[in-house]
Amino acid sequence: MRFASLGSGSRGNALVVEAGKTRLLIDAGFGPREMSRRLGRLGLAAGDIDAVLVTHEHSDHIGGVFACARRFGWPVLLTHGTLAACRDDGADACVTLIDSHQSLSVGDVCVHPFPVPHDAREPVQFVLTDGAGRLGVLTDAGHVTPHMVAMLDACDAMVLECNHDARMLAAGSYPQALKRRIGGLWGHLDNAAAATLLSQLSRSPLRHVVAAHLSEENNSPALAQEALSAALDCAPDWIGIATQNEGFDWRDL
Numbered sequence: 468m469r470f471a472s473l474g475s476g477s478r479g480n481a482l483v484v485e486a487g488k489t490r491l492l493i494d495a496g497f498g499p500r501e502m503s504r505r506l507g508r509l510g511l512a513a514g515d516i517d518a519v520l521v522t523h524e525h526s527d528h529i530g531g532v533f534a535c536a537r538r539f540g541w542p543v544l545l546t547h548g549t550l551a552a553c554r555d556d557g558a559d560a561c562v563t564l565i566d567s568h569q570s571l572s573v574g575d576v577c578v579h580p581f582p583v584p585h586d587a588r589e590p591v592q593f594v595l596t597d598g599a600g601r602l603g604v605l606t607d608a609g610h611v612t613p614h615m616v617a618m619l620d621a622c623d624a625m626v627l628e629c630n631h632d633a634r635m636l637a638a639g640s641y642p643q644a645l646k647r648r649i650g651g652l653w654g655h656l657d658n659a660a661a662a663t664l665l666s667q668l669s670r671s672p673l674r675h676v677v678a679a680h681l682s683e684e685n686n687s688p689a690l691a692q693e694a695l696s697a698a699l700d701c702a703p704d705w706i707g708i709a710t711q712n713e714g715f716d717w718r719d720l
Contacts, residue, residue: 468576468597470624472714473497473505475606475679479711480528482604482626483509483516486597489574492519492541493593493604494528499538502531509717513539518573520580521545522607523590524552536560544573546580548589567591581618583608586653594618600720601672602626606680609653611664620668623720624675626709627665629691630655636685649685658686658694665698673699675718677707 473481479496483506490511495502503513519541522528533555536543542561550557550564565571567582567589579594585607592605592615603622608615619625636646636657648654656664665676676699678691692703699705709715 468595468600468602468720469717470602470626470720471509471717472626472677472679472709473502473509474711474714475709476681476683476711477527479530480606480680481505481531481714483511484576484595484602486595487575489517489576490515491573491576491578491595492516494522495519495531495535496527496529497535498531499535502535505714513541516541518542518544520573520578520593521549522592523585523587524549525587525607528607529553533557533560544571544578546589546591549587549591552588565591579618581614583615584610584612584653585655586648594622600624602720605656605664608656609651611656611660611667616664616667619664621672622668623672624677624718625665625668625673626677626679627661627695628656628680629658629661629678629686629695630680631657631682631685632687632690633657633659635687635690636682639685641685649682655680658691661691662694662698665695670699674720675707676705677709677715677718679709681708681710683711 468486482493580591601622603619688708692706696703
């Protein structure tokens with residue numbers, strides 16, 4: 468199994484996961500033209516994608532989903548709550564509703580959704596496995612729950628939200644209401660919360676940890692790496708960074 472990011476942040480998110488003959492996208496926050504360009508950077512074409520898993524209805528995650536699904540014929544898998552909260556009802560797209568507690572198989576990939584606390588209708592994140600490796604994905608959650616820890620334990624790789632540094636958010640220029648939303652229980656994980664989550668997981672299987680969904684105004688790669696590396700007792704540069712413009716290149720499990 469291998470995985471790569473097309474971009475991660477408030478201006479659009481998409482993660483590619485490949486196992487055997489199956490290639491999945493987690494989210495599609497880019498329109499068809501930009502999606503094709505970013506896939507090409509990884510040596511892929513739109514026709515190489517077998518399906519899109521959607522985490523929730525916020526535009527940076529779902530903004531390009533239905534346009535791409537119609538253009539490229541991609542099946543879309545999402546929760547009932549996410550579909551109900553979308554402005555686009557998915558008409559003329561191949562839509563499958565998933566249960567946030569029920570595992571499913573998509574080609575050569577077994578997908579384990581799990582619910583997370585975030586200010587969306589029925590948000591989920593995912594653990595994906597091909598039977599040999601486990602990839603945990605957590606990019607939008609306001610706080611860490613015991614169920615999240617249980618689902619993400621014993622993963623070989625993690626793509627983990629480090630949205631903001633609490634001190635930078637508090638001192639920054641955002642309106643107070645937005646600061647409360649981002650830093651609240653239904654907002655986004657800060658560096659310290661992400662590090663606390665990592666400290667509760669089995670560390671021995673981990674081969675990759677990538678900090679994702681970093682705020683361009685309220686965080687920095689160095690701060691995210693410092694927090695996560697302290698939790699894992701590793702060198703800061705061992706922690707990868709998913710950027711908004713470039714994402715990150717293929718990583719193998």
